[in-house]
Amino acid sequence: MSTKEEMAEIDQMEAGSNQPSVAPVGYNINRDPGGPGICAFILTLFSFLLILATFPLSLCFSVKVVQEYERAVIFRLGRLLKGGARGPGIFFIVPCIDTYRKIDLRTVSFDVPPQEILSRDSVTVAVDAVVYYRVHNPTIAVSNVENFSHSTRLLAATTLRNVLGTKNLAEVLSERETISHTMQSSLDEATDPWGVKVERVEIKDVRLPVQLQRAMAAEAEAAREARAKVIAAEGEQKASHALRQAAEIISESPGALQLRYLQTLNTISAEKNSTIIFPLPIDILKHFIKPDKKDKK
Numbered sequence: 001m002s003t004k005e006e007m008a009e010i011d012q013m014e015a016g017s018n019q020p021s022v023a024p025v026g027y028n029i030n031r032d033p034g035g036p037g038i039c040a041f042i043l044t045l046f047s048f049l050l051i052l053a054t055f056p057l058s059l060c061f062s063v064k065v066v067q068e069y070e071r072a073v074i075f076r077l078g079r080l081l082k083g084g085a086r087g088p089g090i091f092f093i094v095p096c097i098d099t100y101r102k103i104d105l106r107t108v109s110f111d112v113p114p115q116e117i118l119s120r121d122s123v124t125v126a127v128d129a130v131v132y133y134r135v136h137n138p139t140i141a142v143s144n145v146e147n148f149s150h151s152t153r154l155l156a157a158t159t160l161r162n163v164l165g166t167k168n169l170a171e172v173l174s175e176r177e178t179i180s181h182t183m184q185s186s187l188d189e190a191t192d193p194w195g196v197k198v199e200r201v202e203i204k205d206v207r208l209p210v211q212l213q214r215a216m217a218a219e220a221e222a223a224r225e226a227r228a229k230v231i232a233a234e235g236e237q238k239a240s241h242a243l244r245q246a247a248e249i250i251s252e253s254p255g256a257l258q259l260r261y262l263q264t265l266n267t268i269s270a271e272k273n274s275t276i277i278f279p280l281p282i283d284i285l286k287h288f289i290k291p292d293k294k295d296k297k
Contacts (some may be wrong), residue, residue, distance in 0.1 A: 070102050070104055074091075075165065167179065
């Protein structure tokens, strides 16, 4: 291998060693690679000696218990203790140098305050929602975000405004399930680096302005009246066709017309009327009508 090739290889190795390593999720990127140091070792040794000197009284401060739905994230001298979160059950801490934080793993729900949203068709509506979430990684939830609950609430309100701002008023009123799924996927993707899992989002209520409610009510009433008129006209048309067919059938039989007269009399007599009109059969009038010249021919 030539001298130039050796120099180029050395430069590549030095450049590779100077590149920063990629830290995994939940890992403190500013962590000291040199370890805790001598001071931390001395403090740890002193704490263990103190526990042994005050035994068994020190057990009251060293033994902790977390419930089935809880996990404890332990920090020793400010560093995240290896092994992840502790629990459920009993775990031990060193009182002088260890601190811990309990994280509830149960599903938590909260109401998103009503948000004044301008829809895509320039209509202002007030929409509120409810969000269900839980912590799926306690270590990340403690180390990657200051307050995962507060951050999730703020993000839910912002996501609600962003999603509904792209919808028309008709879509907001009719496509609540689609909007809920869109919000749930957006929130879940954004809160995953925080160790939070958004399980469900539901739109609770959509409040419209009073003037818009009146306009929509008037529009719906007009639509119903128009539909009623159309139905009535269709009924009149069908009734006229039925009367025409009945008239053709009755005209073929003079006796049928007389029976119809009798049915009409029966109907009139059933009502308490003081005056009853007897229809005169048209066949009787034929004898009194003078025939025309054309009829004679």
